[in-house]
Amino acid sequence: MIRLAGIEKRFGPVLANRGATLEVSAGEIHALVGENGAGKSTLMRILSGMFQPNAGRMEVAGKDVTGWSTAEAIKAGVGMVHQHFMLVPTLTVTENITLGAELTKGGGRLDRARGRAEMQALIERTGLHVPPEHRVADLTVGEAQRVEILKTLYRGAKVLILDEPTAVLSPAEVNELWRVLRKLRDEGGTIVLITHKLDEVMAISETITVMRQGETVGRLKTASTSPAEIAKMMVGREVVLAQRTADTRPKAQDPRPQAVAALEVKDLTVPSARKKNAVDGISFSVAPGEILGIAGVEGNGQTELIEAIAGLRDVASGSITMADTDISRLSVRKRGDLGLSHIPEDRHERGLILEYSVAANLILGQQHRFTKRGALDVTRIAEHARRLIAAFDIRPADASLPARALSGGNQQKIVIAREMGGARDFKILLASQPTRGVDVGAIEFIHAQLRAARDAGKGVLLVSADLNEVLALSDRIAVMYGGRVVAIVPGASATAEALGSFMTGAAA
Amino acid sequence: MRAKLEEALLPPIVALLIALIVGDVLILSFGQSPAAVFRLLLEGTWGNAYGFGQVLYKATMLTFTGLAVGLALRAGLFNIGAESQLAAGGFAAALVGLVLPAGLPALLVLPAYVLAAAVGGGAVGIVPGVLKARFGAHEVITTIMLNFIVLALLNYLIAERFSVHDTLHTAEIKSGALPRLADVFPAFHGSAANTVLFLGVLVVAALWWFLFRTRAGFELRAVGLQPRAAEYGGVRVGRVWWTSMALAGAVAGIGGLNYVLGYKRYYEEGFGAGAGFLGIAVALVGRNHPVGIVIAAVLFATLSQGGLAVNALVPKQMVDVLQAVVIISMATAVPEVRRALLAIRPAASAKATA
Numbered sequence: 036m037i038r039l040a041g042i043e044k045r046f047g048p049v050l051a052n053r054g055a056t057l058e059v060s061a062g063e064i065h066a067l068v069g070e071n072g073a074g075k076s077t078l079m080r081i082l083s084g085m086f087q088p089n090a091g092r093m094e095v096a097g098k099d100v101t102g103w104s105t106a107e108a109i110k111a112g113v114g115m116v117h118q119h120f121m122l123v124p125t126l127t128v129t130e131n132i133t134l135g136a137e138l139t140k141g142g143g144r145l146d147r148a149r150g151r152a153e154m155q156a157l158i159e160r161t162g163l164h165v166p167p168e169h170r171v172a173d174l175t176v177g178e179a180q181r182v183e184i185l186k187t188l189y190r191g192a193k194v195l196i197l198d199e200p201t202a203v204l205s206p207a208e209v210n211e212l213w214r215v216l217r218k219l220r221d222e223g224g225t226i227v228l229i230t231h232k233l234d235e236v237m238a239i240s241e242t243i244t245v246m247r248q249g250e251t252v253g254r255l256k257t258a259s260t261s262p263a264e265i266a267k268m269m270v271g272r273e274v275v276l277a278q279r280t281a282d283t284r285p286k287a288q289d290p291r292p293q294a295v296a297a298l299e300v301k302d303l304t305v306p307s308a309r310k311k312n313a314v315d316g317i318s319f320s321v322a323p324g325e326i327l328g329i330a331g332v333e334g335n336g337q338t339e340l341i342e343a344i345a346g347l348r349d350v351a352s353g354s355i356t357m358a359d360t361d362i363s364r365l366s367v368r369k370r371g372d373l374g375l376s377h378i379p380e381d382r383h384e385r386g387l388i389l390e391y392s393v394a395a396n397l398i399l400g401q402q403h404r405f406t407k408r409g410a411l412d413v414t415r416i417a418e419h420a421r422r423l424i425a426a427f428d429i430r431p432a433d434a435s436l437p438a439r440a441l442s443g444g445n446q447q448k449i450v451i452a453r454e455m456g457g458a459r460d461f462k463i464l465l466a467s468q469p470t471r472g473v474d475v476g477a478i479e480f481i482h483a484q485l486r487a488a489r490d491a492g493k494g495v496l497l498v499s500a501d502l503n504e505v506l507a508l509s510d511r512i513a514v515m516y517g518g519r520v521v522a523i524v525p526g527a528s529a530t531a532e533a534l535g536s537f538m539t540g541a542a543a
Numbered sequence: 544m545r546a547k548l549e550e551a552l553l554p555p556i557v558a559l560l561i562a563l564i565v566g567d568v569l570i571l572s573f574g575q576s577p578a579a580v581f582r583l584l585l586e587g588t589w590g591n592a593y594g595f596g597q598v599l600y601k602a603t604m605l606t607f608t609g610l611a612v613g614l615a616l617r618a619g620l621f622n623i624g625a626e627s628q629l630a631a632g633g634f635a636a637a638l639v640g641l642v643l644p645a646g647l648p649a650l651l652v653l654p655a656y657v658l659a660a661a662v663g664g665g666a667v668g669i670v671p672g673v674l675k676a677r678f679g680a681h682e683v684i685t686t687i688m689l690n691f692i693v694l695a696l697l698n699y700l701i702a703e704r705f706s707v708h709d710t711l712h713t714a715e716i717k718s719g720a721l722p723r724l725a726d727v728f729p730a731f732h733g734s735a736a737n738t739v740l741f742l743g744v745l746v747v748a749a750l751w752w753f754l755f756r757t758r759a760g761f762e763l764r765a766v767g768l769q770p771r772a773a774e775y776g777g778v779r780v781g782r783v784w785w786t787s788m789a790l791a792g793a794v795a796g797i798g799g800l801n802y803v804l805g806y807k808r809y810y811e812e813g814f815g816a817g818a819g820f821l822g823i824a825v826a827l828v829g830r831n832h833p834v835g836i837v838i839a840a841v842l843f844a845t846l847s848q849g850g851l852a853v854n855a856l857v858p859k860q861m862v863d864v865l866q867a868v869v870i871i872s873m874a875t876a877v878p879e880v881r882r883a884l885l886a887i888r889p890a891a892s893a894k895a896t897a
Contacts, residue, residue, distance in 0.1 A: 377775070384771050385774075402776070405758075409759065410758070
């Protein structure tokens with residue numbers, strides 16, 4: 036059905052795909068797995084016509100379709116459901132689904148009645164239940180995702196590509212999604228599922244393609260493999276799965292109970308654009324010399340919590356205290372001066388100014404410390420950059436390059452160097468998805484940095500979508516679900532299974 | 544460094560070449576020789592002291608308005624209001640001139656004029672900035688609308704209150720009028736070029752330093768590039784918006800001195816004559832860099848003065864067409880050209896490094 040061979044895709048200096056291959060037969064559910072940044076999404080965007088490959092060959096249903104456009108892909112029945120929804124929030128479900136393929140009765144007038152009828156039929160047939168007359172802005176994330184799938188099916192997709200569809204779903208919604216996907220397959224559809232979660236792979240797929248650093252490293256039958264084998268292929272060595280129980284587990288030393296917490300959050304409520312609060316009355320504290328990990332399905336308020344602590348989002352009520360100072364109304368700069376460092380989850384939007392040089396990025400947020408009577412102190416900025424580039428092994432070691440020119444791992448090192456080794460003597464570090472989209476070597480480096488900060492008596496608040504990362508690093512683990520902390524457990528005794536049931540809200 | 548310079552210079556050069564080709568076609572369609580027309584254009588501008596003086600005068604005006612647009616663009620804001628900011632600056636200076644007694648030496652009163660012009664322009668500039676920071680009103684809409692309001696208000700004030708009988712200008716300023724270049728170099732006789740030119744050079748240098756060497760400039764450019772990253776970096780984005788709009792307005796306002804203090808020594812309705820709008824093109828061609836803006840200002844001033852010189856052979860509107868072609872090519876065609884060039888180059892550069 037689908038055959039991709041020798042696909043290469045380059046973005047500037049970065050090679051996202053190098054010789055990637057993929058084979059999917061008609062009527063199966065195929066899992067495309069790999070770590071963040073392995074090139075899965077890029078490969079699927081090439082298949083769906085969003086990107087054109089620099090080299091390689093693509094075949095769909097026996098025809099050469101190398102470098103086709105999205106329009107051609109849709110016409111041939113290949114549709115992709117993206118990780119980030121591409122919906123118009125102010126339009127209704129029906130309007131969103133029919134957008135660009137509207138039914139008209141002469142003179143360009145919309146045939147609303149027929150549109151509604153078709154929508155109802157599609158919803159019945161697929162079992163993807165959403166209220167067709169509601170505005171997309173009023174839907175839950177799970178419902179919005181169903182709209183995305185319906186939109187793709189409405190255009191006649193027979194090959195459905197889903198990019199990390201469960202990242203934003205609750206466990207119940209995940210089960211519902213599996214049911215729908217199986218039904219689509221039974222009716223002759225072909226499904227490619229991008230994921231890095233192994234339990235999902237085992238639960239739903241029939242065949243598996245594993246990618247690592249842009250390459251396809253293996254093709255497996257789900258029935259005859261194990262999570263350990265897949266994980267090994269993904270990472271390229273004996274794996275974290277086994278490793279974390281043994282030597283990477285934090286030493287059993289209890290976080291000493293301290294008189295003053297490095298960070299204390301009390302009854303914090305943060306409003307959201309939807310009706311429900313994004314953060315709904317959360318309390319916890321981080322002791323000096325402790326890593327508190329926050330586990331949870333993405334979209335359960337983690338982003339809003341971190342932004343509220345960092346000063347990037349207004350809080351409705353509650354307090355955020357650092358060493359007895361309530362910082363919840365202070366400016367971002369004042370919080371930084373009090374010793375709050377922040378590795379933001381999106382380095383391209385928040386953490387770096389991509390057009391600025393590495394040296395300029397290394398002072399972002401601390402620029403007032405590199406100023407003499409209003410003027411930038413160029414000499415000290417250069418010295419500072421030289422020191423951090425050497426200490427954090429940022430490559431290439433050229434402070435004048437724009438941050439845009441560096442690889443993902445090295446860009447993240449700029450952020451980490453600035454926040455952890457910069458001019459600020461930090462007391463608490465907010466680390467949000469610190470290893471997202473960086474290569475394996477950089478992941479280990481970043482983990483070592485976080486442990487070193489903890490050992491130096493700093494408080495670390497870690498948020499990660501990667502449960503293994505949270506388990507490997509945390510002294511205590513808080514689980515967020517629906518804007519609340521539903522459990523706080525010691526890291527030493529936590530298991531993925533136990534956390535998983537909290538993350539679904541089941542055990543709460 | 545080479546790549547950076549190339550990126551900065553290539554688009555304007557390509558835009559000029561396109562304008563040159565379009566100009567040739569136009570001239571030929573009028574049955575004239577392009578070589579003769581362009582020779583006349585150069586002779587009438589750079590070829591004699593009077594023409595050159597006029598170019599300098601117009602370039603000074605365009606430098607100020609170009610800086611006003613370019614500075615705001617560095618902060619991510621489209622300042623379409625330079626026209627009214629320029630007028631308000633000139634008007635404020637003229638008012639101060641009416642108040643100050645005659646005979647005070649220029650060095651003493653000059654700071655007062657600069658301050659008045661800056662405050663006048665800045666007051667017009669700050670309004671859209673505050674509206675955006677406070678209410679999220681889009682600055683393109685508010686600056687355009689404010690142009691109408693401010694210009695109409697100034698017209699009313701001039702017509703009803705301040706004009707000399709039977710004219711649309713104020714009474715002449717008695718103190719601190721600046722010498723024209725013709726006073727020093729008689730060859731410039733008759734041209735409007737004056738010593739506000741040097742004030743312009745000073746402002747260009749000051750803004751370069753501000754943008755690239757100060758913390759405030761660092762933060763302003765950060766807001767223009769990535770407002771969310773700037774916010775993360777402790778920058779108050781709203782504050783940068785209104786301060787940069789105020790500063791942009793002040794710069795445009797000081798440009799008003801070029802006419803009011805340096806040339807006519809009074810405020811006259813409509814003295815800006817579109818320099819505020821042409822400033823948008825100047826900033827675009829000058830790539831929002833102070834030095835680039837000066838070069839672009841000289842270019843556009845040459846075209847506009849040259850239009851008068853070639854009027855004998857072709858309609859002077861031809862140079863308006865040329866200006867428009869430069870603007871359109873800068874805004875659209877050039878990125879395409881560059882992409883095409885870049886697509887050819889990797890092969891060549893790969894060979895070079897091998």
